[in-house]
Every structure is written in structure tokens, then in C-alpha cells.
Amino acid sequence: MKKFLIIGNMNAITYKEIFPLIKENKVWLGVRSATGGMWFDITNETSCGTRKVVNGKLLGNTKSIWFTNLDHAKRHETLGLYKKYNPEEFPKYDNYDAIEVGKTCDIPLDYKGIIGVPITFLDKYCPDQFEIVGMMSGVKDPVFANGNDGRAKFYVNDKGVYARILIKSK
Numbered sequence: 001m002k003k004f005l006i007i008g009n010m011n012a013i014t015y016k017e018i019f020p021l022i023k024e025n026k027v028w029l030g031v032r033s034a035t036g037g038m039w040f041d042i043t044n045e046t047s048c049g050t051r052k053v054v055n056g057k058l059l060g061n062t063k064s065i066w067f068t069n070l071d072h073a074k075r076h077e078t079l080g081l082y083k084k085y086n087p088e089e090f091p092k093y094d095n096y097d098a099i100e101v102g103k104t105c106d107i108p109l110d111y112k113g114i115i116g117v118p119i120t121f122l123d124k125y126c127p128d129q130f131e132i133v134g135m136m137s138g139v140k141d142p143v144f145a146n147g148n149d150g151r152a153k154f155y156v157n158d159k160g161v162y163a164r165i166l167i168k169s170k
Contacts, residue, residue, distance in 0.1 A: 010063045030066025038064040081109035094155040116164035133166040
């Protein structure tokens with residue numbers, strides 16, 4: 001397989017063509033952080049949410065990340081977990097048998113079931129520490145999970161959550 005490094009939008013993680021490659025460890029994120037986006041030279045005509053001028057050049061920020069199949073040391077760094085599972089802090093989804101963890105740093109170290117984490121988790125994903133089980137999505141595909149009540153999102157106390165990657169500790 002050819003080696004590659006591609007700049008893409010962070011939400012591409014959720015695409016039905018991309019996520020199965022991530023789940024199968026054929027594609028992963030590069031060393032760069034998944035938060036904060038990237039700054040590019042832009043023209044005044046370019047629509048870009050956040051702008052700034054540096055050394056007389058107009059820059060725009062986009063929520064971009066690196067997709068790659070080049071191995072790197074950061075990919076093998078385990079995440080230091082410190083929290084213990086507490087059902088009050090980590091509620092189960094209303095319509096799927098998994099717990100909601102809103103921040104990667106809060107993943108409980110002692111939970112053995114399926115955990116829903118934000119897509120930015122992939123920035124710290126170590127395949128030796130976690131298994132990617134699937135992703136919450138409205139797509140009808142065996143790689144993706146939908147709520148068991150037919151709704152395309154996961155819900156906690158009747159409130160929908162944004163796309164979640166489903167993981168299990170190894």
C-alpha cells in the first residue's frame with residue numbers, strides 16, 4: 001500500500017467512506033492535534049470563519065487534520081486514565097447500550113463496556129490500549145451504530161449528542 005499524508009476536514013472522520021478505514025487501523029490521524037484547526041493564506045474572497053493578519057498576510061482557520069498511514073510514536077502513546085467509573089458521572093445512552101464520556105481525558109479506567117467518546121478522541125487513540133467498536137451515525141451500515149430505537153443519534157436524558165466513536169478498553 002502506498003504511504004500518504006492528507007489534509008482533510010475533521011468531520012471527514014464520520015464519513016462512511018473514511019471511518020471504516022480508521023476502525024480497521026488502515027488510516028489514522030497524524031501527529032498534529034485535532035483541535036484548533038490549521039491556518040492558511042487566504043484571499044478576501046475566501047469564506048473562512050476565523051481570520052487574522054500575520055506579517056501583512058491574511059490567514060484563515062479551518063478545522064483541518066492530517067489523515068495518514070505513516071506510523072508515528074504518538075500513535076502508540078497510551079492515554080493516562082485516572083477516573084473510576086461512576087454511573088452518576090457517566091450516564092448510559094437512552095437508546096444504546098454504552099456510556100457517554102464527553103471528554104477524552106475523562107474515560108474511566110475501570111469500565112469494561114462500550115464507551116461513546118467525541119471524534120476528537122482519535123487524536124489520542126492508541127490501538128494497543130483501545131479497540132474501536134463503531135461510530136454513532138445515521139448511516140445504515142454494519143460498521144456504524146444507530147440508536148436501538150431507530151433514531152439516528154444517541155440520546156442522554158432525551159438530549160441528542162454529536163457524533164460519537166464507540167470504543168472498548170483492551
